[in-house]
Amino acid sequence: MSGSRTAPADVGHIACIGAGVIGGGWVAHFLARGYRVTAWDPAPDASEKLHRLVDLAWPALTELGLAEGADRNNLTVAETLENAVADADFVQESAPEDLELKRDLLARIDAATPVDVVISSSTSGFTMTEMQERCTTPQRLVVGHPFNPPYLIPLVEVVGGEGTEESAVRWASEFFEVAGKSVITMDREVPGFIANRLQEAIWREALHMVANGEATVEQIDTSITEGPGLRWPLFGPCLTFHLAGGEGGMAHMLDHFGPSLKAPWTRLEAPELTGELRDRMVSGCEQAADGRDNAELVAQRDSAVIAVMRAMQQLKEAG
Template structure:
């Protein structure tokens, strides 16, 4: 079997019943693919379908592909059946190295030859994951941002034994599937987006630990400050544009010395019980008794609105 062209793939296997695995399945269904989802046990079907129900509301609001249908979903707890006709495999198994390695040892034997196998891992390297795989050249990390059915980013990086052609094929496939692929220069802990997110998270924990802000204060600052701007400009371009004609050169020349000021505390704070309780209590207060599903639905509605607004703002206008 030769590898199908990335634009010709129609049959996808999604492995995993959690929010990421089910979220990926929802995304691919919405784009018109036939999806076979592997569940470790059919007892997970109810939770899987609840994620799909939630996702479908937002996906319908964004606009489904003409061929999109939930009837194109097949569920199975038989791994071999799940991948037997796959033209692409998205793996979202638990984040434990021994589980991933054993799974890839099996997948390397039973997935049709030359079909790309992509991992949703957020913390493991493909070099480690592919250690026991008999066909490691076709394995690649494809790290999504949650929820994967809404946020376009997918960060791609191969392992030591991944072929360059596999990474290129995966990039083209995800672009065809409506994602925004970012090919990493090398394997690094946390990829790009997660490292940036973790920097914010460390600062938030420090401010809560030192009594400088509550979780609600921090979220208010982000939601009403940099977050809307980041939807259209990343951190680098925001600073470039903010300094007028001088751009980033003015920014660094004028504000560079301030980088040495002791605003930030780069190392993570000690996660004491007191800090843990402050974070938990603060977030519970901010949630104000709302259930997770209610908050997730509210989040998704807002993201849909943002994605639509950004797409509209970027649409070419007649002169």
């Protein structure tokens, strides 16, 4: 099937199916990398919202540096899914996390897309094996799981399903790298993938602490931004704990602190999302926002992430 597939470095036209927060973030990223993008979303106001999202992201993308030929005018919003994918070199689907919807939509995309084109899903929880079962050519479907906002956060996790050819996984990983992403090509399907499993553990513990009155939203966020989060841009949790072991490294860390793993410090089962817990989380975030609207928060987040990314790049180049 892959004999006439466009080489990853030669991709020029990308179709983005689904244009919400994630899909729109993909659109902005691809436009900034110089691609022509055709988007489709069934919502009646999708075009207006998509253009607003791209405009909101563009200052950050400009700050990072646009690729040659990058232009917001390279975006077309198609009237039908079929028109969107008709001459695409690559398709990125970003529909809501509803398994039946994903199965039906990917089957439609599969039927309408030229046979050699790789189709990627932005799912954050479903496996490709679950989603590709209604497709006629499942061998070219992969998961390309991004992180919000996709135009700014480099990571994308790539993995195929039981019906996916390894060549499609390799092609997708190479394409995402060409498109400016940092790629983890997973060895096997894992529900929730890698990064989501880790951040979900923190999220569940945070909900438990709020539900039990042990910490506020502000305290929880500060505990990360002023604590472990400062160490993680350069070294992840494993190397961080390796350093915690001193000269003995991870071996000393595990031998010395291993018994504490049995201490009841964490509760990985999710707490019941009661109305009271929901309200406390919402009000806590409103207090933390301190009157800033979404556009202000996005601009501040993007500026901070860019500063961290630039500092990390300088460290890598120096070292």
